[in-house]
Amino acid sequence: MVGYAHRRKTREKARALGSGFEVADSLEQAVSSADLVLLASPVCTFEAIFKDMASHLPDQCIVTDVGSTKVQIHQWAAAYLPKGVIYVGSHPMAGSEQSGLEYARDDLFERALCLVTCRKNTPDWAVETVSRLWKTLGCRVKCLLPDQHDRIVARISHVPHVMAASLMNASHPDDLFYTGKGFVDTSRVASGPEEVWTDILLTNAQHVSRGIDKTIAELTKLKAAIQTGRRSRVMQLLNQAREKRAKMIQDKISRKELY
Amino acid sequence: MVGYAHRRKTREKARALGSGFEVADSLEQAVSSADLVLLASPVCTFEAIFKDMASHLPDQCIVTDVGSTKVQIHQWAAAYLPKGVIYVGSHPMAGSEQSGLEYARDDLFERALCLVTCRKNTPDWAVETVSRLWKTLGCRVKCLLPDQHDRIVARISHVPHVMAASLMNASHPDDLFYTGKGFVDTSRVASGPEEVWTDILLTNAQHVSRGIDKTIAELTKLKAAIQTGRRSRVMQLLNQAREKRAKMIQDKISRKELY
Numbered sequence: 001m002v003g004y005a006h007r008r009k010t011r012e013k014a015r016a017l018g019s020g021f022e023v024a025d026s027l028e029q030a031v032s033s034a035d036l037v038l039l040a041s042p043v044c045t046f047e048a049i050f051k052d053m054a055s056h057l058p059d060q061c062i063v064t065d066v067g068s069t070k071v072q073i074h075q076w077a078a079a080y081l082p083k084g085v086i087y088v089g090s091h092p093m094a095g096s097e098q099s100g101l102e103y104a105r106d107d108l109f110e111r112a113l114c115l116v117t118c119r120k121n122t123p124d125w126a127v128e129t130v131s132r133l134w135k136t137l138g139c140r141v142k143c144l145l146p147d148q149h150d151r152i153v154a155r156i157s158h159v160p161h162v163m164a165a166s167l168m169n170a171s172h173p174d175d176l177f178y179t180g181k182g183f184v185d186t187s188r189v190a191s192g193p194e195e196v197w198t199d200i201l202l203t204n205a206q207h208v209s210r211g212i213d214k215t216i217a218e219l220t221k222l223k224a225a226i227q228t229g230r231r232s233r234v235m236q237l238l239n240q241a242r243e244k245r246a247k248m249i250q251d252k253i254s255r256k257e258l259y
Numbered sequence: 260m261v262g263y264a265h266r267r268k269t270r271e272k273a274r275a276l277g278s279g280f281e282v283a284d285s286l287e288q289a290v291s292s293a294d295l296v297l298l299a300s301p302v303c304t305f306e307a308i309f310k311d312m313a314s315h316l317p318d319q320c321i322v323t324d325v326g327s328t329k330v331q332i333h334q335w336a337a338a339y340l341p342k343g344v345i346y347v348g349s350h351p352m353a354g355s356e357q358s359g360l361e362y363a364r365d366d367l368f369e370r371a372l373c374l375v376t377c378r379k380n381t382p383d384w385a386v387e388t389v390s391r392l393w394k395t396l397g398c399r400v401k402c403l404l405p406d407q408h409d410r411i412v413a414r415i416s417h418v419p420h421v422m423a424a425s426l427m428n429a430s431h432p433d434d435l436f437y438t439g440k441g442f443v444d445t446s447r448v449a450s451g452p453e454e455v456w457t458d459i460l461l462t463n464a465q466h467v468s469r470g471i472d473k474t475i476a477e478l479t480k481l482k483a484a485i486q487t488g489r490r491s492r493v494m495q496l497l498n499q500a501r502e503k504r505a506k507m508i509q510d511k512i513s514r515k516e517l518y
Contacts, residue, residue: 093437093439094439094440096440112439113437113439115437142437152434152437153437155429155430155431155434156430156434156435156437156438156439156442157438157439157441157442159426159429160426160441160442160445160446161441162478162481162482162485163422163426163445163478164445164500165477165481165496165497165500165501166474166477166478166480166481166500167418167419167422167474167477168499168500168501168503168504169477169480169496169499169500169503170414170418170470170473170474170476170477171414171415171503172414173503173506175411175414175415176415176503176506176507176510177510178352178372178374178401178411178412178415179415179416179507179511180352180353180371180372180415180416181353181355182416182419182420182447182448183415183416183419184507184508184511184517185444185445185447185448186419186422186423186444186445186447186448187419187504188441188444188445189441189444189445190497190500190501190504191501191504191505191508192501193501194494194497194498194501195494197497198490198493198494198497201481201485201493202485202488202490202493205485205486205488208482208485209482209485209486211429212478212479212481212482212485213482214429215425215426215429215478216475216478216479217429218424218425218426218428218429219421219422219425219471219474219475220471220475221425221428222421222424222425222460222471223421223467223468223471223472226421226460226461226464226467226468226471227464227468229461229464231457231461234457234460234461235453235454235457237424237428238424238449238453238456238457239453240427240428241423241424241425241427241428241449242424242427242449242450242451242452242453244427244428244430244432244435245427245446245449245450246450247432247435248435248438248443249443249450251435251436252438252443258443
């Protein structure tokens, strides 16, 4: 295992932490004898990294990543990686709003879902290898097409992020003194690093925009019912939300994702 | 201490749990020698309860509650409670999305914020008594005017609830398989009981509607920036949200509300 980070400081920290892998001092050195390369930087850095790596990657090398959108990355991979190199997308649905080597955890992937993406012409053996990697780390793996992936994660991850950020931005600083656990939880993901999230939202603009529209439509429905005092309508909308969530939680418990 | 619940089953459960207080079989019996009455039922039941209690309450008795809105309750109190009875509002910001005697916890109020509301003519000694009650249970207490209270909680609690419900309602059932911790947290409050929340939203309709509008405005801002690919604008909006939340969390840690 060879690690590489573009900041010298991060590489020094990794060496100091004695992370059990060699730390290379250049991208070339890091990838030139790799069977599998795993990128873990903001999505929009991948275009340049693919270009920089291209001439150093061994034939039959697999490139994967932990980026949160996939259509754009598959396009860059097709455009910039050499023919003998295979790109397979990975999106392990784990992590927290914190970032940096010091927040590393060896149980991060246990029972987490990892979405693996490939195109119709991606060789099965490469998809298999990447899936096995995540399973070994404790993940459950689901394979999706890139566009299918981006549509789903827009709704379950990117739109919630936009909502949490909008909730924070709509709130008056003086009110934040009064917030309780509900607000803290509802807004939690808004603490994610904005460089990472800007890339995610910009590389999934269409699906995210559509998801925001849908959420605004639901907010508007509830607002209309509240403003006109239609008790049974408000009750029905809240009941629908509660039951949908209860089913989601129940399903997660039965799959041992939650306890 | 005397407890009363309108469902016979709940009263029997309370007796069986041996909760350390007497369980009365009628509202009259429960309140007729009370120094302080504490209501803990959905806000819209208070109108009828005030009327039912009125003739049984001793002179100089204090009535308070744990309802989440206050303007409407103060109005009902002024209209239905006898002159010698003093209403002071209480809103302990604690609890979970679960309900029922079996979820009772003796540490529920520790370091929680309790908002106490009174009108300009409420006697100080009554406000003092109610504040002392909550402090004894472990709360930090803040006194507010009813309208001030309703405006603040609309923004920090009622609007987040509407957002969580709308997020659930906007989501496709098939997608919920893929949700991770972010979605689970962002939507958590939507599991609250709809009877309670319908009352809350309907008795705070104006402030909640205004809060929803503000949030929709923020969602629309972010959507516009995403759709038009304005990187620096997306980054700025996400950064503003992250920094606002970081300050909120830091302040909470310094007040020992969070660790």
